Structures are given as C-alpha cells and as structure tokens.
Amino acid sequence: MKKIASVSAALCLLLVIQSNAQNDTTIIELTGYIDTYYASYSNKLATGEMQPYITVAPRDNQFGLNIAEIGATYNTGEVRGTFVIQYGDIAEATWSERFKTIQEAWVGVEITEGVWLDGGFFTTHIGAESFLPKNNYLSSTDIGTYNEPFYQSGARVSYERSEKFDAQFHLVSGYNLFLDNNDAKSVGMLFSYKFNEDISLAYTNLYGRESPEDSDKQNRFYHNIYLTWDPNDKVSTIIGGDMSTQTNSKLNEPTETAVMFNAVAIARYRFTDRYSTTGRLEFFNDKDGFISGVLVNQDGERQGLKASAFTLGLEYAPTRQSYLRAETRWTWADKDLLIFNKGGNASNTRTEFVINMGFYFDKRLK
Template sequence: MKIFNIAFYAVCLLLVDQSKAQSDSTKIELTGYIDTYYASYSNKLASDELQPYITVAPRDNQFGLNIAEIGATYNTGEVRGTFVIQYGDIAEATWSDRFKTIQEAWVGMEVAEDIWLDGGFFTTHIGAESFLPKNHYLSSTDIGTFYEPFYQSGVRLSYEKSEKFEAQFHLVSGYNLFIDNNDAKSIGMLFTYKVNEQISFSYSNLYGRESPEGSGKQIRSYHNLFVNWEPNNKVSAVLGGDISTQTNSKLNDPTGTALMLNALGIIKYRFTDKYSTTGRLEFFNDEDGFISEILVNRNGGTQGLIATAFTLGVEYAPTHQSYLRTETRWTWADKDLQIFNKGGNASNVRAEFIINMGFYFNKRL
C-alpha cells in the first residue's frame, strides 16, 4: 500500500508538470473527498462486524471513516481518463476484496464526434442513489441500492452531445464484478432524458449469465427506472424502482424464474440554502433470495429478504462542498424473518441513527 501511495503521488506531480506544457484545451483535475461518522444500531453485533444491508456508516456504536478518496481526471478533448483510489468503511461494506482501494481506473478516446469509447474499471451505471453521500440527498442508501452493482469492468460506448439526452452501452464482466466468474459477458444500457428544467428520466439495465463456471446456467435481467422532479428551488423528489429476473433460481422450483422488486420514493425540502430535511420510503422484495441472500425464517424454512424501511434526515451545508447530516431509519423485515439481535432477543425490526460530515474538493490544474 505504501508503494501504491508513492506511485499515485508521483503521477499527480507528473500531471502538474505536464499541465504546464499542455494547451488551454487540456483539462487536468484533482479531486478529494472525506466523510466521517458515528452510528448506533438496535441490532447488536460484535465490534468488528458490519451491519447487514448497510452501505454507509456500517459499524455500531463507533466513530468511523466512511471514505477517504483522492482522484485525478485528464481530458484533451480527444483522450480522457480517470483514476480514483479510496479507503474506508464504504469500501469495506461494498467493494471487491481484490481491488478494494480502486474505485475507478479507466481510459477513453473520442472515436467519432461526441461519441466516446472508454475501457477499464468503472462505477456502476445502474441506480437512483449514489453510494457516495456527497452525491445524493441522504447519506444512507436503501436496501435495493445495497444490492445493485457498485462497480464493473469492461468497455462503454457513450453519446454525449445533447444536453437533454445521453446514451451509454456497456459490455462488462458481470454483475458487481471486476474479475469474471464465467466465460460469458454481460451487456447493459443507460438512457437519460431531460424533459425540462424540472423533470428528467433515467433508465438502465444489465443482462447476462451470472452463475459461476461449471454450475447451472442462470441468466439475470436487471432493470432500473427513476424520475427526478424539482418543481422549484425548495423541493426535490426522486421516484424509482428496480425489477430483476433470474432463470433457474426459484427456491420451490429450481427450474423456475425468480423475480425481485424494489421501489423507493425520496423527497427533500430546503428551508434555506444551508438547512434541509429529506424523507425516504423504500420497499424490497426478493422472496427467492437470488439478489440478496437465502435466509432461514422462524419456521425453519428458507426465503429471501423482504423488507420495508423509512428514513428521515436533516442536513446543514455551510458550503456547496461540505455538509453535516443526521439520519434515523427504521427497517421492518418480513415478520417471519427474525434476523436482528435486539438485546439478546431475535427481532424483525432494526432502528438506526447516524451522524456524519463530509468535505470534498476539485482543483483544475
């Protein structure tokens, strides 16, 4: 890790030196981000265990580091690239064990006017919520987002000319994979359309064989759709959901096709430029456990995760690039899923409280 850090700093210094010799059209940018937290959960675990279904602030009754991130981007108008490294509990809870410190590492070329071909390690193109607190209204993410892919490796072809419409086409190793687990590849798409200044839509998908090499063939189809609505400078809202199917995956019929559904609604109200409050309602149903996991219920049977949750958060943002947030969430799993430890007693309910603050910067060289 020490050698890796030295190498990264050397790259940054090289970029600074290179920028002096580049034309004005070349854009080199350094970015950084830190987010720290304290969290408390009614689900009591060992001090080194991470809370299940939690992306942000996953450790109970502890002060922690959600993320420390530094990155660099390079763009000449014909060639571009991004390299971002990360450290913290978000990476511990969500990222690949083999490449835990690498958030993004890719290079791209403009193959035609406003059409780019990029290749390498990317963050996902799927989802209404970002795994980084700075990029969304709430710091925590819903259960559906926790089970969406966070990262992927492969190539993407993107059209970026229009301010109203964007399209991407992806060929990747698989669902939440840097290293493929079989000899097949997955394909995906992303389309965004800005109707006007108030409303925009986004649709993304991923399709491919996700079962490991040598096991039965399981084909997964995943779709995400959401709409952003900002009727005025006080109110912002997101309404969206996921639907996924996978062949040969039903618990009571191994040859049947399993179905997962997820829905969420988010609304943010700004009292002033610095103070706001946000509420989120979510519903997750993966009764066959092919996206989440297979659990043992209180009757001794098996089933996937079914849960509903409500989150309420308050934010103080002293600047556009900093924030202090506090959030509380209540999660209700299916009544037969006594999966939480409440003072030594099994429960299907978990309460949580987090407070976190973050700062991020971007510096063009």
C-alpha cells in the same frame, strides 16, 4: 542500462505532458473527499462487526471513517482518463476484496465528435442513488441500492453530444464484478432524458449470465428506472424502482425463473440554502434470494429478503462542498424473518441513528 531506459521513459512522459499542457483544451482535475461518522443500531453485533444491508456507517456504537478518497481526471478533448483510490468503511462493506482501494481506473478515446469509447474499472451505471453520501440527499442508501451493483469492469460507448439526452452501452464482466466468474460477458445500457430544468427520466439495465462456469446457467436481466422532479427551488423528489429476473433460480422450483422488485420515493425540502430535511420510503422484495441472499425464517424455511424502511434526515451545509447530517431509520423485515438481534432477542425490526460530516473538493487545472 535499466536506469538509462527508466530515465529516458520518464523524460518522454514529461515531454508528452508538457506538449499536452500547451494545448488549451487539456484539463487536469484533482479531487478529494472525506466523510466521517458515528452510528448506533438496535441490532447488536460483535464489536466492529458490520451491519447487514448497510453501505454507509456500518459499524455500531463506533466513530468511523466512511471514506477517504483522492482522484485525478485528464482530458485533452480527444483522450481522457480517471483514477480514484479509496479507503474506509464504505469500501470495506461494498467493494471487491481484491481491488478494495481502486474505485475507478479507466481511459478513453473520442471515436467521433461527442462519442467516446472508455475501458477499465468503472463505478456502476445502475441506480437512482450513489454509494457516496456527497452525491445523495441522504447519506444512507436504501436496501435496493445495497443490492444493486457498485462497480464493474469492461468497456462502454457513450453518446455526449446532446444537453438533454445521454446514452451509454456497456460490455462488462458481470453483475458487481471486476473479475468474471465464467466465460460469458454481460451487456447493459443507460438512457436518460431531460424534459426541462425540473424533470428528467433515466433507465438502465444489465443482462448476462451470473452463475459460475460449472453450474446451471442463471441468466439475470436487471432493470432500473427513476424520475427526478424539482417542482420549485425548495422541493426535490426522486421516484424509482428496480425489477430483475433470473432463470433457474426459484427456491422451491430450481428450474423456474425468479423475480425481484423494489421501489423507493425520496423527497427533500430546503428551509434555506444551508438547511434541509429529507424523507425516504422504500420497499424491497427478493422472495427467492437470488440477489439479496437466502435466509432462514422462524419456521425453518428458506426465503429471500422482504423488507421496508423509512428514513428521516436533517442536513446543514455550511458550504456547497461540505455537510453535516443526522439521520434516523426504521427497517422492518417480513414478520417471519427474525434477522436482527435486540439484546439477545430475535426481531424483524431495526432502528438506527447516524451522524456524519463530509467535505470534498475539486481543483481544475488547464
């Protein structure tokens, strides 16, 4: 009987797929992505250990796999869904330990024209940079992006009727959580507006209780804003920043509200369609460590991360869906934060060199 039921269910599924496939509006899209790397850091750790505050190419003096992913999306115009699985060092460095291989898994229905309700596991709606190198001008991400959420679970309502304006409303488990650590939920929003073909502005936020159930309530309100400006065909720029507050979180005054902020400026120049260079300047200040974690400085005092960095990268893109990149980056933390190891000597600076190449594809089927 179980075999009969299984065969019947499979036949029903095939009939549904066949019926939907006869609808000209049904689109199935298959995607894939591979990125490999070699990296070298002045901060010396044990072999195979991952560098702190690094999402891409996190292992020193190693050939590695940043990511191998495959996914599928399905859209009938009334129902849609996405499923993406992943493997590699990006997932090892950033993702949920329990759901490390699941990048996205969600389904949605169109409530009314241009308004969708989706539910499941999503990538974050916050930030100017993606955790995937293919979506950025540089492969590495800034420290602010490293401390932003990468993933979330819950539901979202999105408005997609306008070519210039987008809006999303999120109800999620929490900040960078698939499974919640308390009985409260977090709410967030995304608003973006495209002024013209050259300039667009986006604002995102997330508010909720981030402390465990049996501890003092720590309510976090996170804000992100960024502007993209492409003044001509050769130059592209991004300027953005984050600001967050959290109650009951100051190190020296536990009942007071702590503040974190950061800023980033990115500029890319295209020599030709295939060759480009990008520079990025960043600053991060989480003096109470409620997002970046608490460190101990050389005076034995507890404090959060305060650091700046500059990155310079070169890219060769033989096709629109492939790239070869070389990047170097200089990071310097607060002078009292000797958090890096240079040949056995503690230091507040780190240099890095990364070369990586990637290829991605998408195949759309009707």
